[in-house]
Amino acid sequence: MNAKTALLLIDWQQGLRTESxxxxxxxxxxxxxxxxxxxxxxxxxxxxxxxxxxxxxxxNSDLRPGMPxxxxxxFAEPQGNEPHITKTVNSAFLGTDLQLHLMQHGIxxxxxxxxxxDHCVSTTVRMAENLGFNVTLVSDACAAYxxxxxxxxxxxxxxxxxxxxxxxxxxxxIIVTTDEIVG
Amino acid sequence: MNAKTALLLIDWQQGLRTESxxxxxxxxxxxxxxxxxxxxxxxxxxxxxxxxxxxxxxxNSDLRPGMPxxxxxxFAEPQGNEPHITKTVNSAFLGTDLQLHLMQHGIxxxxxxxxxxDHCVSTTVRMAENLGFNVTLVSDACAAYxxxxxxxxxxxxxxxxxxxxxxxxxxxxIIVTTDEIVG
Numbered sequence: 001m002n003a004k005t006a007l008l009l010i011d012w013q014q015g016l017r018t019e020s021x022x023x024x025x026x027x028x029x030x031x032x033x034x035x036x037x038x039x040x041x042x043x044x045x046x047x048x049x050x051x052x053x054x055x056x057x058x059x060n061s062d063l064r065p066g067m068p069x070x071x072x073x074x075f076a077e078p079q080g081n082e083p084h085i086t087k088t089v090n091s092a093f094l095g096t097d098l099q100l101h102l103m104q105h106g107i108x109x110x111x112x113x114x115x116x117x118d119h120c121v122s123t124t125v126r127m128a129e130n131l132g133f134n135v136t137l138v139s140d141a142c143a144a145y146x147x148x149x150x151x152x153x154x155x156x157x158x159x160x161x162x163x164x165x166x167x168x169x170x171x172x173x174i175i176v177t178t179d180e181i182v183g
Numbered sequence: 184m185n186a187k188t189a190l191l192l193i194d195w196q197q198g199l200r201t202e203s204x205x206x207x208x209x210x211x212x213x214x215x216x217x218x219x220x221x222x223x224x225x226x227x228x229x230x231x232x233x234x235x236x237x238x239x240x241x242x243n244s245d246l247r248p249g250m251p252x253x254x255x256x257x258f259a260e261p262q263g264n265e266p267h268i269t270k271t272v273n274s275a276f277l278g279t280d281l282q283l284h285l286m287q288h289g290i291x292x293x294x295x296x297x298x299x300x301d302h303c304v305s306t307t308v309r310m311a312e313n314l315g316f317n318v319t320l321v322s323d324a325c326a327a328y329x330x331x332x333x334x335x336x337x338x339x340x341x342x343x344x345x346x347x348x349x350x351x352x353x354x355x356x357i358i359v360t361t362d363e364i365v366g
Binding site for chain 1 (some may be wrong): 333338
């Protein structure tokens with residue numbers, strides 16, 4: 001990690017907190033704490049940090065602008081002149097100037113923390129790698145919610161989180177823990 | 184399904200056959216048979232069918248042009264004037280004219296079958312949805328290989344396949360079976 005490695009904080013919004021989704025099963029209870037540790041580390045070093053916020057266009061989404069759930073977690077609020085990307089789909093590269101910004105600043109290496117592992121994080125990581133960026137994904141600074149399959153099978157948040165990490169590993173990203181980065 | 188619904192056959196290449204990967208655990212033994220049933224159904228109806236082939240740029244990949252594993256399965260070989268897309272990354276939309284082709288032909292609805300569920304299929308389905316296409320993913324006409332996590336946890340091909348379907352469901356695609364489409 002160095003001054004050309006950008007930390008990408010994806011959709012750290014209050015509507016994705018465990019307490020905002022009663023009855024749902026989420027992985028990685030320490031994810032937000034670890035996201036905050038990464039953000040502090042980047043800011044203390046003066047390295048590039050980019051916040052991404054989802055502006056849902058769905059009528060009933062908690063992540064629609066104006067809804068309380070749309071608000072970013074305090075550590076994921078842009079500080080000073082940190083770039084802030086808003087998006088309306090899962091990929092932070094579609095309909096945004098994220099790729100342009102990274103290229104203009106000579107950034108090829110990304111470290112990613114965010115929500116949720118299997119939706120916006122996975123989609124953005126995949127597209128980042130396919131566009132030629134080197135991606136490091138911080139496993140315990142991301143989280144996923146459980147899902148139910150069409151046949152009724154229930155998969156826990158932890159299983160969804162881990163299976164998605166396994167699918168991203170090597171093909172799209174290096175998978176590390178927060179401790180491995182901030183020491 | 185109708186004359187404006189395109190069947191997208193992704194990376195049906197011989198290097199991804201179970202027998203090409205000895206010792207690896209793959210889901211969905213009937214996936215190729217089901218992919219062939221879908222292809223026959225589309226061709227019998229005269230509906231648009233698009234084949235996608237991965238041209239790996241990695242030195243040792245079985246999917247590098249010129250390698251035996253690069254060859255398409257017979258049902259996934261383009262017939263007549265069916266469009267054929269070649270790609271070098273996971274997403275069939277990056278570095279290709281797939282999006283342009285679909286828009287020029289007024290196609291908004293895609294049915295997807297291919298390999299592997301969690302790599303090129305998932306990446307392409309995610310980007311298709313994010314670009315505004317309606318995606319139907321045929322669960323038993325796709326397959327995934329098992330994976331090992333950094334902590335040593337082994338996940339079977341079936342678990343990887345199902346967890347990835349669960350993550351794509353509703354957010355990116357409607358998940359169906361081959362029988363639900365071809366009857």
